[in-house]
Amino acid sequence: MxxxxxxxxxxxxxxxxxxxxxxxxxxxxxxxxxxxxxxxxxxxxxxxxxxxxxxxxxxxxxxxxxxxxxxxxxxxxxxxxxxxxxxxxxxxxxxxxxxxxxxxxxxxxxxxxxxxxxxPLSVPQRDAMLDAMSRIQSLLEPDAATAVDLRPPLPGDLGWIVERHGAVYAAEYGLDQRFEALVARICADFVDRFQPGREACWIAARGPQRLGSVMLVQARDEASGEPRPGIAKLRLLLLEPHARGLGVGKRLVRQCSDFARTAGYERIELWTQSALTAARALYAAEGYRLVHSAAGHGFGQDVINETWVLTL
Missing domain, CATH: 1.10.10.10 (Winged helix-like DNA-binding domain superfamily/Winged helix DNA-binding domain)
Incomplete structure (x- = not known):
């Protein structure tokens, strides 16, 4: 050029x-x-x-x-x-x-x-091409992001969440299939323990195309599984690479905050890793604070695990 x-x-x-x-x-x-x-x-x-x-x-x-x-x-x-x-x-x-x-x-x-x-493209090449297409559209049609709906999950959506987490996190962060298995368990727990009015999942979609996801669930004690009163947990925030930069991630995170306030929670907690810089920036912009970090090894990688909290 x-x-x-x-x-x-x-x-x-x-x-x-x-x-x-x-x-x-x-x-x-x-x-x-x-x-x-x-x-x-x-x-x-x-x-x-x-x-x-x-x-x-x-x-x-x-x-x-x-x-x-x-x-x-x-x-x-x-x-x-x-x-x-x-x-x-x-x-x-x-x-x-x-x-x-x-x-x-x-x-x-x-x-x-x-x-x-x-x-013929590798996963990173495909994601790069789709990202370029999305950015062209967002630059030439700035209102394109408003055409993205945040809707409840339909049949097949939870399977898509598992598949895309496995594929995206393997391609971008080298996480192995144990991470995909964890996502599958989280999705199964969401269905098995679902509390209407207290928990929700949103799929970001433009027409039939899925662009991202997030869940807001009741926080539970990891040992006993018992609910932790007043505390919600944000889980499974995902954006397809070609949907980044459109403001969709910010909308998903804000949707969780608004829902949690309406449901009467006192705070939201989330777990992430230090390498997920784009997600961490979204959390910080929403008002979350990093309250704990620790080095560890998980999903085939040396990682720094982090806990963030938003007081409502």
């Missing part, structure tokens, strides 16, 4: 990436649809019912061009329409049953293409 012409660097990257993902091809691979047609089908599969004007604005396409795209898709029996509930002058669009059937293989092929792009 040039050091003297950033605009030319951007244009060079755009040429590379449009070629790399096949944007210039007249049709998508193994498909009878053009890229604009497929993009309209994706919007209708995820955000319908929606007006043609809203589609044009969302995709930044000329209204006349959008009209031709929709006319072609409707002629193939892929669209259905309904009246706007509050404005009889508007018609809302959605996929017909045939449209949903046509979109399904397109969606699968798109995922397969992305997986094929990632397949």
């Amino acid at each position: 040039s050091e003297t012409s950033p605009a030319l660097d951007v244009r060079a990257f755009n040429r590379f990436y449009t070629r790399r993902i096949g944007v210039l091809a007249p049709k998508l691979s193994d498909s009878d649809f053009t890229l604009p047609e497929a993009r309209v089908l994706w919007e209708l599969a995820h955000h319908a019912p929606v007006s043609a004007a809203a589609l044009s604005k969302s995709l930044q396409l000329d209204a006349g061009y959008m009209s031709r795209l929709l006319r072609g898709l409707k002629a193939r029996g892929l669209l259905a329409s309904q009246a706007h509930p509050s404005d009889g002058r508007q018609t809302l669009l959605k996929l017909s049953a045939a449209g949903r059937r046509a979109f399904a293989p397109l969606d699968r092929q798109g995922t397969a293409n992305a997986e094929a792009m990632l397949a």
Whole structure:
């Protein structure tokens, strides 16, 4: 890349990436649809019912061009329409049953293409690429972080927490499978001991994409397992590498604080390691204090274990 012409660097990257993902091809691979047609089908599969004007604005396409795209898709029996509930002058669009059937293989092929792009990369290379993509989006669309929801866990989410902790901490800190086993036990305990209104788990997600997690649970005596009155414990804070820098970690930590106050806890404790500098910075910014540290050996590494406390 040039050091003297950033605009030319951007244009060079755009040429590379449009070629790399096949944007210039007249049709998508193994498909009878053009890229604009497929993009309209994706919007209708995820955000319908929606007006043609809203589609044009969302995709930044000329209204006349959008009209031709929709006319072609409707002629193939892929669209259905309904009246706007509050404005009889508007018609809302959605996929017909045939449209949903046509979109399904397109969606699968798109995922397969992305997986094929990632397949030759090592885990650190993949994480670096996804991190760069996320940072580009956050810089060009500063409101992107607000599109991230903090939701309760759905079926499959706890398994994802275990898998991603194992993979991320092995890649970044060299922790072995005993750490993954610990995370699995924490998740199992969360389910077995769950106290509504006193404990919670949040998944940070942008649409179907999981970006991070955290838990807030009742603190317990390690020997007896008995609850420690007034004390909560923050556990399993995780951010995917490509989601860092968007403010999601700060939101997850703050969510725990707000929930603990509402639940009537007096303080929150957490355990971490000195090497986790980004997480430690989040805790410090929230008001946690480091109250204890000790050298040890765990999960295949020499570590410095730390206890942090937030007084509510």
